[in-house]
Amino acid sequence: MDGRSLSFETQGDVLRVAGSVDEDIVAVLQERLADFVAGHRGQVVWVDVDDVDFLPSAGIGALVAAQGAALRAGGLLTLVAADGTLPARVFALMGIEHDATVARGTAG
Structure with missing residues (x-):
C-alpha cells in the first residue's frame, strides 16, 4: 500500500488522522506518529482520530506506543475521539484514555 487510504x-x-488504518498501512501510521512525537519532544500534543473509519489492533497498538514514546520524551500525547465515533467506541471498550475534543486555547 502507498498511504492513500490514510x-x-x-x-x-x-x-x-483520517481514513482506514488497515493492516497493510499501519507502518505509515507508526512513522507519522514517531515523526510527530519527535518534532514535539517534551510537549503536550494531541492525535485526533475522529475521522478514522477502520482501526484494527495494530493501529491501536501504534497509537498507544506513540503515547509511550511521548512520555519517555518528557511530553504527553492525548488521543482525541469524539463521542460516538468508531475510535471512541474502540477506546472505551479497551479502556484506553482519550478526550472527546482537543483542549481549546492550546492547539495551533
Whole structure:
C-alpha cells in the first residue's frame, strides 16, 4: 500500500488522522506518529482520530506506543475521539484514555 487510504494533517500541536488504518498501512501510521512525537519532544500534543473509519489492533497498538514514546520524551500525547465515533467506541471498550475534543486555547 502507498498511504492513500490514510491522510494526515498537522496543525501546531495536533495531528489529525483520517481514513482506514488497515493492516497493510499501519507502518505509515507508526512513522507519522514517531515523526510527530519527535518534532514535539517534551510537549503536550494531541492525535485526533475522529475521522478514522477502520482501526484494527495494530493501529491501536501504534497509537498507544506513540503515547509511550511521548512520555519517555518528557511530553504527553492525548488521543482525541469524539463521542460516538468508531475510535471512541474502540477506546472505551479497551479502556484506553482519550478526550472527546482537543483542549481549546492550546492547539495551533
